[in-house]
Amino acid sequence: MTGYDTKIIEPKWQAAWAEAATFEAMRDEAKPKYYVLEMFPYPSGRIHIGHVRNYTMGDVIARYKLATGHNVLHPMGFDAFGMPAENAAMASGGHPKDWTYGNIDTMVDQMKPLGFGLDWSRMFATCDPEYYGQQQSMFLDFLEKGLVYRKEAIVNWDPVDMTVLANEQVIDGKGWRSGAEVERRELTQWFFKISDFSEELLEAIDGLDQWPAKVKLMQQNWIGKSRGLEFDFDRVDGGDPIKVYTTRPDTLMGASFVGISPDHPLAKELAEKSPAVAAFNSAATKGGTTEEALEKAEKLGYYTGIEVRHPLHPDWHLPVWIANFILMDYGTGAIFGCPAHDQRDLDFCRKYELPVIETFQSLDDPKMVDDVAFVPPKTEKVSWINHFAGLTVASGEEAVDATIAFAEEQGWGKGVVNYRLRDWGLSRQRYWGCPIPVVHCDACGVVPEKKENLPVELPYDEDGKPIDFSVPGNPLDRHPSWRDCVCPSCGKPAKRETDTMDTFVDSSWYFARFTAPRATTPTNMDDAKYWMNVDQYIGGIEHAILHLLYSRFFARAMHICGHLPESAIEPFDALFTQGMVTHAIYVTRDENDRPVYHFPEDVEIHESGARLGATGEDVEVVPSAKMSKSKKNVVDPVAIIDQYGADTARWFVLSDSPPERDVEWTAAGAEAAFKHLSRVYRISTDIAGGADAGSEDDALRQALHRTIHDVTMGIESFGFNVAIAKLYGFTNVLAKAKASHAARREAVMTLAQLMAPMTPHLAEEVWAMQGGEGLVANAPWPKADESLLVDDTVTLPIQVNGKRRSEITVSKDLPKDEVEKLALEDEAVKKALAGGQPKKLIVVPGRIVNVVI
RNA sequence: GCCCGAGUGGCGGAAUGGUAGACGCAGGGGAUUCAAAAUCCCCCGCCUUCACGGGCGUGUGAGUUCGAGUCUCACCUCGGGCACCA
Numbered sequence: 001m002t003g004y005d006t007k008i009i010e011p012k013w014q015a016a017w018a019e020a021a022t023f024e025a026m027r028d029e030a031k032p033k034y035y036v037l038e039m040f041p042y043p044s045g046r047i048h049i050g051h052v053r054n055y056t057m058g059d060v061i062a063r064y065k066l067a068t069g070h071n072v073l074h075p076m077g078f079d080a081f082g083m084p085a086e087n088a089a090m091a092s093g094g095h096p097k098d099w100t101y102g103n104i105d106t107m108v109d110q111m112k113p114l115g116f117g118l119d120w121s122r123m124f125a126t127c128d129p130e131y132y133g134q135q136q137s138m139f140l141d142f143l144e145k146g147l148v149y150r151k152e153a154i155v156n157w158d159p160v161d162m163t164v165l166a167n168e169q170v171i172d173g174k175g176w177r178s179g180a181e182v183e184r185r186e187l188t189q190w191f192f193k194i195s196d197f198s199e200e201l202l203e204a205i206d207g208l209d210q211w212p213a214k215v216k217l218m219q220q221n222w223i224g225k226s227r228g229l230e231f232d233f234d235r236v237d238g239g240d241p242i243k244v245y246t247t248r249p250d251t252l253m254g255a256s257f258v259g260i261s262p263d264h265p266l267a268k269e270l271a272e273k274s275p276a277v278a279a280f281n282s283a284a285t286k287g288g289t290t291e292e293a294l295e296k297a298e299k300l301g302y303y304t305g306i307e308v309r310h311p312l313h314p315d316w317h318l319p320v321w322i323a324n325f326i327l328m329d330y331g332t333g334a335i336f337g338c339p340a341h342d343q344r345d346l347d348f349c350r351k352y353e354l355p356v357i358e359t360f361q362s363l364d365d366p367k368m369v370d371d372v373a374f375v376p377p378k379t380e381k382v383s384w385i386n387h388f389a390g391l392t393v394a395s396g397e398e399a400v401d402a403t404i405a406f407a408e409e410q411g412w413g414k415g416v417v418n419y420r421l422r423d424w425g426l427s428r429q430r431y432w433g434c435p436i437p438v439v440h441c442d443a444c445g446v447v448p449e450k451k452e453n454l455p456v457e458l459p460y461d462e463d464g465k466p467i468d469f470s471v472p473g474n475p476l477d478r479h480p481s482w483r484d485c486v487c488p489s490c491g492k493p494a495k496r497e498t499d500t501m502d503t504f505v506d507s508s509w510y511f512a513r514f515t516a517p518r519a520t521t522p523t524n525m526d527d528a529k530y531w532m533n534v535d536q537y538i539g540g541i542e543h544a545i546l547h548l549l550y551s552r553f554f555a556r557a558m559h560i561c562g563h564l565p566e567s568a569i570e571p572f573d574a575l576f577t578q579g580m581v582t583h584a585i586y587v588t589r590d591e592n593d594r595p596v597y598h599f600p601e602d603v604e605i606h607e608s609g610a611r612l613g614a615t616g617e618d619v620e621v622v623p624s625a626k627m628s629k630s631k632k633n634v635v636d637p638v639a640i641i642d643q644y645g646a647d648t649a650r651w652f653v654l655s656d657s658p659p660e661r662d663v664e665w666t667a668a669g670a671e672a673a674f675k676h677l678s679r680v681y682r683i684s685t686d687i688a689g690g691a692d693a694g695s696e697d698d699a700l701r702q703a704l705h706r707t708i709h710d711v712t713m714g715i716e717s718f719g720f721n722v723a724i725a726k727l728y729g730f731t732n733v734l735a736k737a738k739a740s741h742a743a744r745r746e747a748v749m750t751l752a753q754l755m756a757p758m759t760p761h762l763a764e765e766v767w768a769m770q771g772g773e774g775l776v777a778n779a780p781w782p783k784a785d786e787s788l789l790v791d792d793t794v795t796l797p798i799q800v801n802g803k804r805r806s807e808i809t810v811s812k813d814l815p816k817d818e819v820e821k822l823a824l825e826d827e828a829v830k831k832a833l834a835g836g837q838p839k840k841l842i843v844v845p846g847r848i849v850n851v852v853i
Numbered sequence: 854g855c856c857c858g859a860g861u862g863g864c865g866g867a868a869u870g871g872u873a874g875a876c877g878c879a880g881g882g883g884a885u886u887c888a889a890a891a892u893c894c895c896c897c898g899c900c901u902u903c904a905c906g907g908g909c910g911u912g913u914g915a916g917u918u919c920g921a922g923u924c925u926c927a928c929c930u931c932g933g934g935c936a937c938c939a
Contacts, residue, residue: 042939082939155937166937214857218934221856291935295854325854329936344854421936428937503939541933544857549936580932655877656865662932668878669865675891676877682892722867725876732876735893797872802920804872842919848871852919 004681006645006761013764014115022777023062023117025073027530034070035531036061037511039539039547040077043103043125044084047110049635049665050580053653057578057720058538059116060654060757064715066117067756067781073531075514076111076118078104080125081132081433082503083166089469096432096469097460100127110638114646115760117777122517126506131513132434133455134522135505139437140448141561147193150446153425154263156289157185161472164429173287177472184285189427190436190499194553198223198419201552210574212660215544222545224420229404230332231413233258233308236317242266242308245331245418249407250399251338253386254359256349258308258320259301259335263328270304270322277302277322284324291327299348300324311412312388323348329422339373346373359386363393424550426502429474431458431467433500441487441494450488456496474498507547508554511537511571512564522563532568541577541660548572576718579662588617599634635665644674647759651677654720654758676728677762680751683735684766687744694738702788703733704747709784711754720758727755745770750782798823799850800832808849816843823849 017023027033038058041051055076062074085096104125112120124131142148156165160178164185169176194201202223205216229249232241242258260267262281271278280302287293302322310316318336325344326335339349340358346369349356356369360382376382378396389406391399407413427436435456437449449456459482460466467475476482476498487494509522515531516524539547555571558564564571588598602613640649652673657663707730714723734747749770756763756776767776791812796819798806806828810819820841823829829851840852 039939044939079939083937084939164937167935168938170937212858218857222935224856289937292854295935297854424936430937502937504936507939540939541858542939543934545934546936547939658866661859661866663865666865666878672878679892721865722876725867728876795872799871799920802871802918807872840919842871844871848920850871850919 003685004678004762006641006647009765010113010115010646010761013761014112016764016775017115017117017777020775020778022066022775023072023074023119024121025071025075025119025531027527028071029530031069031071033073033531034062034065034536035073035515035534036065036536037075037514037534037538039537039543040079040507040510041107042082042084043078043080043100043107045103045106047107047637049637049640049649049653051111052114052637052649053659053663054538054540054578055111055114055116055118056650056653056758057576057659057718058536059118059650059760060715060720061536061538062117063757063760063777064781066777067753067779069780072117073514074116074118075122075517076116076120077123077510077514077517078107078125078127079503079507079510080104080127081500081506083168083430083432085432086430086469093470095460095466097127097458100125100432113641114637114650117760122514124513124517126434126503126510127432129455129457130518131510132506133457134513134519135434135501135509136437136449136454136456137451138509138522138558138561138563139501140451141563142192142557143438143448145557145560147196147557147560148190148426149193150188150190151423152186153189153191153427154184154289155187155189155429157183159183163472163474167288167290170288170290170293173293181286182288183282184289187427187429189425191423191425192553192557194424194550195419195421197553197556198225198421200556201421201549202419204552204570208570208572208575211572212575212577215541215548215575215577218544219549222421222549226418226420227400227404228331228416228418229400229407229413230416231311231407233311233318233336234314235320236307236309239306240266242320242334243332244334244336245416246335247418248338248341248396248400249403249413250387250396251341251359252310252312252336252403253388254338254340254357255310255318255336256339256345256354256357257337258318259323259326259337259348260320261326261328261333262322262324264322264326264333266304266306266320267322277304280322284322294325294327297324299344299351301348301352303352311407319354321352330420331418340369341373341375343373343375346371357386360384360399424502424504424553426505427499428502429477429498430500431469431475433503434506435476436497436499436501438497439485439487439494440497441490441492443492444487444489444494446497447487447489447494453488476500504546504550505554508550509558511551512555512558512568522558525562525565528563528568529565532564533571533573536574536576537572538576538578540580544577548575576659578659579657588612640670644670645677645761647677647762648674651724651759655724656721658721659718676731677759679735680731680755680766681762683731684748684752684769687741687748688769690741692740693744695740696738697740697743700733700737700739700743700747703730704750705784705788708750708754708782709789712781712784715757724758727751752776753779753782794846796823796847796849798826798829799848800829801853802850805829805832812846816845819843819845819849823851 036058038054062072066072080100085100088099089096156170158165158175158178158180160180161175165175165182170182173182174180175182202220202225205219208216226247228245228247230245232243234241262284267281271281284300287297304320304322306320307317308320310318337345337348339346339356358369363381363383381393381395383393384391389402391402404415408415435458437454437456439447439449441447459479462479483496483498485494485496511534512523512528516527551571555564556569559566559569637649648670652670653663655673656669707726710726711723737744749767749772752763752766753776763776793809794812795807795809797804798808806826808822808826820843832853838851838853842850
């Protein structure tokens with residue numbers, strides 16, 4: 001009998017918070033505002049323990065900030081467009097809209113019992129026409145400001161299903177359903193001009209001082225600013241020169257070929273005339289369009305028969321090759337190869353028997369390049385054996401500068417700054433996304449839809465029946481009535497754009513929409529000014545680049561169009577990237593030795609190993625992996641809440657691992673969390689009995705204030721696991737405390753407050769049991785009394801040559817020379833010195849003493 | 854392939870360059886109980902020693918430092934991202 005009945009306690013306090021509208025955010029100029037946001041979920045069907053962890057972290061911050069006197073905005077919504085809804089409709093019938101909204105309902109029902117302090121009144125899904133209509137309106141604004149444009153771009157094409165494939169749907173270069181070899185196809189698509197913001201997005205990273213360094217570094221590398229030389233190679237046959245871009249112009253004397261991308265205009269021109277070139281180009285472009293696929297593919301080359309002149313030695317002719325590892329999207333789509341100082345070029349030259357010419361060698365270890373290219377850091381000084389501007393010893397950096405200056409002076413090349421960042425292609429040839437609000441008219445061309453006609457809503461039916469998703473391809477493309485419309489400009493019959501937007505568009509401004517979710521414009525400036533920026537954003541590291549960079553771009557574009565104040569162009573003040581929840585995988589083998597996976601609840605763990613509960617068969621345990629349905633290593637939060645209550649789930653996901661790292665869900669860990677919470681309840685019940693347990697109040701108060709300090713620091717620094725360890729420690733102290741009833745009551749009430757961000761229901765219950773006023777959720781956060789945090793004496797370890805040999809306990813402010821004297825009198829030190837004198841004596845006040853012999 | 858991380862007892866982890874292993878789990882011992890559950894108390898890195906103690910120890914190898922889990926370099930393993938997964 002614990003008396004700790006979560007099935008009664010938790011709904012009771014959830015009702016109390018709802019009644020008091022504790023978490024409904026209203027503008028209040030009198031308080032500092034605080035906007036905390038967790039990356040919103042995709043409505044996959046059911047909530048996942050990973051969601052519990054993510055939202056619990058945000059909730060800890062939200063409740064803590066509320067208690068410290070902030071006006072808190074903590075909203076929740078759904079990132080609801082995307083492929084899984086269409087896949088579900090394809091696989092098992094039904095409609096993406098019904099599937100999505102059904103999932104949202106289920107997930108909201110599952111999230112509410114967790115007791116998150118969320119403002120549910122602001123909830124929306126990105127597939128709500130009210131949301132995506134505003135997104136369409138912004139698209140038209142962007143179009144007007146020149147932030148969106150159309151150009152040709154390459155997509156993965158499945159020649160059997162006759163559809164465009166997402167990268168995820170290309171497996172080993174083949175379509176995931178048809179198994180057909182994927183081809184490339186060029187389509188005219190819409191792009192956001194994010195590349196115009198390359199420099200600004202890069203420079204502003206420095207100001208993101210509350211972002212993890214690793215995320216900033218990844219974004220910097222992604223934008224990829226480089227300085228290099230652009231110049232032409234003249235063709236021996238007099239054709240159009242080939243423009244190349246290189247970041248290592250200093251190695252020009254080591255050039256042995258010129259390479260062009262299979263997508264380069266010259267490669268395409270040659271392919272038209274030569275079936276062999278066409279065959280090569282098509283072979284070289286098989287197998288998916290990801291950078292990874294291109295980089296990992298076998299390096300293939302085709303000699304075009306064209307030769308170009310070396311810019312410094314017109315009689316030196318270099319062959320032009322088409323090579324599959326050259327990206328048309330970066331630089332000019334053409335390079336010169338310098339095999340001595342680039343491993344990829346070297347592999348290519350060895351394969352096709354092209355010359356290898358060194359331009360510099362190591363200063364300490366000069367040797368000829370064999371199978372390993374010599375690629376020192378750009379800052380390392382090297383010995384130049386082949387440089388046109390007369391360098392002898394210089395670093396790569398210096399040589400690049402010298403080369404660019406030389407080329408500009410002679411007029412055959414110019415230094416240019418280049419970025420790796422490409423424009424953001426937003427067109428998707430799919431149904432379940434935000435329709436791009438333009439119309440194609442034979443007479444007027446591409447015409448924006450009128451704003452009064454927004455939203456351009458997705459059609460639900462087709463010919464009076466729900467759309468049939470079993471037919472491959474984009475249903476909008478073949479929709480009989482939706483597609484046909486009138487031109488907003490001339491009024492003649494026209495056709496709607498049938499592409500929808502990338503779902504990254506939806507998630508690039510939802511944080512701004514939360515500040516005024518029902519506004520009839522994308523945002524409301526007053527609300528945006530009040531609530532923005534997001535003070536604390538929390539989400540997975542997998543979004544370190546794309547989502548966060550796109551959102552940074554969008555905030556700037558929205559500012560340009562008058563939808564956000566200038567102060568909000570960096571929308572996320574602080575970022576925290578949390579780890580995943582993992583779980584062991586349980587596997588048995590079938591008769592063909594193929595793996596068969598089992599749910600954790602079907603497995604019994606014994607000391608000797610794991611067995612299937614039903615059959616007793618031995619189970620192989622694969623330690624800790626990301627939870628996935630196919631591996632069945634999932635834990636359903638609903639079952640955990642049913643068994644232990646929400647507070648146990650919340651406590652456990654925070655307790656065992658640092659938040660930025662993965663945490664492994666274990667049944668034993670959840671059990672332990674529940675036991676602890678039951679214990680706190682029991683201690684509270686005991687104290688509520690009213691008896692004194694002794695008179696040692698000072699010791700308890702000192703421990704309490706130390707805990708207030710440590711837990712507060714832990715929450716402020718995202719050290720939730722450490723904060724929880726401190727709470728365990730204090731609970732042990734309180735349980736044993738020989739103190740008065742008054743001191744113990746104060747201690748348990750403060751303990752409840754400190755636990756409230758993590759276990760809000762238990763905290764309210766304890767608070768109420770002790771006769772606390774109002775809700776813990778609204779009670780001001782306790783303050784540590786500084787005078788109780790310092791000890792009068794301190795124990796100093798004594799090291800001899802860095803190894804701990806002894807310790808002395810001294811007064812906190814004993815002078816250094818006194819400490820030295822005491823240290824030298826220590827038995828262990830005397831023994832080590834054996835009568836001699838120490839070489840050095842290091843005393844770090846309050847820390848350590850080190851005797852060097 | 855390229856970019857970015859992480860690696861500490863049987864396990865999850867703690868540790869402003871200053872006593873490595875806080876706190877929790879598992880394990881061992883004890884109390885309570887007719888018995889069990891629950892609860893409470895104690896022990897718990899490895900090797901060595903009757904004991905006191907000593908040696909080793911933070912993925913591997915080097916380095917900086919009076920002192921390194923922490924800083925630097927190289928390597929190994931695992932994880933995230935690579936622009937149409939969200």
